[in-house]
Amino acid sequence: MNLASWVIYTVLTVLGGVLAGGLLTGIDRKLTARLQNRVGPPLLQPFYDVVKLWNKDRIVVNPMQLLYAHTYLFFTAASLVLLVLGRDLLMILFVSAFASVALVLGGYSVDSPYSQIASQREMIQLAAAEPVLILAVVGAFLTTGDFTVSAIAGHPTPLLFSLPLVFLSLLLAVGIKLRKSPFDLSTVPHHAHQEVVRGVLTEFSGPYLALIEVGQWLELVFFLFFAGLFWATDLRLAVGLGLFTFFLELVVDNISARYTWSWLLKTAWVGGIGLAAVNIAWLYL
């Protein structure tokens, strides 16, 4: 691939990701509101929000917050771009983990007890979800014999057929990564769920918060893309699977309440890893 097409792919992916992510977030907020018997904001509200945040006063508690906001946004965007470019899925997961850590450090960088507690919780979420995600990649490898997204996507039969339990565990991990109830320990995207002030985002405001908002859209698209890989033989079905994941997480988000960190860790490590391990075990045998 030459440099020009590399740049084009990157730009298109980021633009597409931002549009799709913003729109999906809008749908999420609208549907959630309907489920709660509210009218809810307009579909494009996330975009209005970001524009409004962008023009707000530029206030920080620690100037280093700028660095963390950018790191989160860029590493999330990078993980999505690398996914689209068909790179090594395992390495892409590490890149996206770095993005979460940027958020953790952002919460840590100020002496607010609220954001620091949330940072610790975000790390627990990371530790809970990461092994399950890696096992999903391992499952993909055992089916296709390759770690690269391009080879996994090019596999003749859908991964879902050989990895049904792994996909279930992936749904769990995606819920954790998207900070949906009952896994929304560190922060809540927009809903009127109770939480420790505003979690890791407590001390982010104005344009810097806008950067993180956009990063969260990209993160959403990234994980839906990941889920879609499980039926990559047909683009429509892949998108369908991604959307199915999206709606499932949305419904679960609305019907469950947050739980404690130790419960989260147990669920992910016993339930998530257990499911994936059983599935992977039958591939080995």
Place this chain on the structure above:
Amino acid sequence: MDLLVATAIIGPVVAGIIVYVFRDFRVRVLVVLATALLLGTNSTLVYQSLPFSYSPAPNFLFGFSLVEIVTLADFGLLAFFLYAGLSLKSRVATLSALVQVFTLAYLEFALLPHEEITPVFFVDHMAFIFNAFITFVGSAVAIYSLHYMERYRKIHGPRKARPHLLFFYLLSFLGIMNGLVFANDLLLFFFFWEATTLISFLLILLTGTPEATRNATRALWMNLLGGAALVISLAVLAARGNPLTLGHLVAQGLAGRPDLLAAALLTLATFTKAALLPFHTWLVGAMVAPTPVSALLHSSTMVKAAVYLLIRLAPVFQGTTIGQLVALAGGFSFAVTAAMAISQTNGKKVLAYSTIGNLGLITAAAAIGTPLAVAAALVLSLFHALSKGLLFLVVGNIELGVGTKDIEEMEGLLRKMPITTLISIAGMISIVFPPFGVLVGKWLTIEAVVRSPLVLLLVILGSALTIVFWSKWIGRVASVTYQAETRKEKIAAAVLIPLLALLSSAILASFSLAPIYRTLVAPYITALYGSPGLIAPDGQVLSRIGRFAPWEVFLILLLILLATRAAFLTMRPVKVIPPFLCGENAQEEPQLQFRSAQDVPTEVSVGNYYLEKVFGEDFLSRRATPVAIGLLMLIIGVSTR
């Protein structure tokens, strides 16, 4: 050839003796710098003549052969160990030393056919990789220690510091390590192996406090136990009529006829030296010594001697049950120590557990033994040496600067010691995040162990926990108290230069992973297996099953820095405000307070989770140690089948 080998081994030892005899600061500076220069030049020359072998003449010194001299030295060492074991009243140490004396005597005088062993030294690309980081990290640590020990002496007094002894040990250690990685003759290897045990014992003992004595004793008995396993393994090999060379052992493995009992005993020896579970306590205890000692033991010497042997033995382990079990034990150490590190507030302890974890990871990769796995193990060894050396040195500097190694007390360090803190953050990022070498090694390891489900699971769990404990620490030092003013940090050039040298080399080497792989790692693996495990065309690392291009992630890092810089210029924060506290802020200086319930001013304090109940050190250690002992016994047991 003889000159290259002799310089690498004897040069630093002579330098150490000079430093010991002339107890003057200026002499020390001169000798350390000269040694660094000498070893650096020597390594360059070694690289240019790779691979080569060298056997000393039969009348090596005053008519004695090298074997005779080494035998004599061996018994001298063992006599000292026996004395140390008796005077420290350590039964295991005494007994292990006795076993070693008898086995060695039996081996030397009854078993050995006294045939010529050739070559005595064999230096290939793998030996060079180790030689290179021993030289580089070792020199950086030595230079850093010059200034550090002067300050240490001012704080702790000359009786505890004893810089002449420290430098004598430190420099000799480099020579001994060079000997260990160059040796092909296993008896010679055994001598250097035991010498590393001796030097690390003396280094831990350096300050002479009761705690130092206790921990040094533990290090001694554990390592002597390993030494006994090593010499018994040699006896087994000799009794079965094998020539005692590393090359022969590897050739047997490649030919599919590995000597499994010998390999299992050697594994036991490496587990003691690498401080893998159940022997982890000695390395954690080693931190009582001045920081440069830890920096050296953890990064380029001592524990790396163990993984050197394990990586050498990779062809022996490949495809065997023993190999799988060793990999499992390595993965187990990795996962358990990563969990333990989460509950530690002591920075040096976190570093120690991280070292053991990485060694476990290297062990897992080496024991899988495929070309890809060996590539992973070598990449990990190299980059871990650079980053871990750096981290110990910065923690040493933090300890001298603010008087603590407690992570909780490092709150706001960014404002107190900005330069040191930035270097330490960069160092921590380089040991756990992409695109840096240690992570690439971890990535390769996961891909290499993917056919061994249990090992894989342990490695995956461990790597998730690893991210947690490093992020926690980075977060704590980067956390800033509202409006605390940034102090100018005074940092001596003798401290700053080694730190920057290590940091920049970790970054540059990660960036140029592909050429480094091509020139250093691939030749060794190709010579061994006939295929390189990975190919590394420009800017990429490709295996049969995966790929990574470091420059892509470096590009993102660059973009982030540029974008943040641009943001500072175009959307500069107009106001810096105190954090929100669920109540009116009562005072902002010197300590932030807010009005809590009933209008009571309450101080704000923040701290980390340590999750003692789940990840507590004792809690995990008590459960993991029996499992690890069981695994080791299983390894030995299976090998006798």
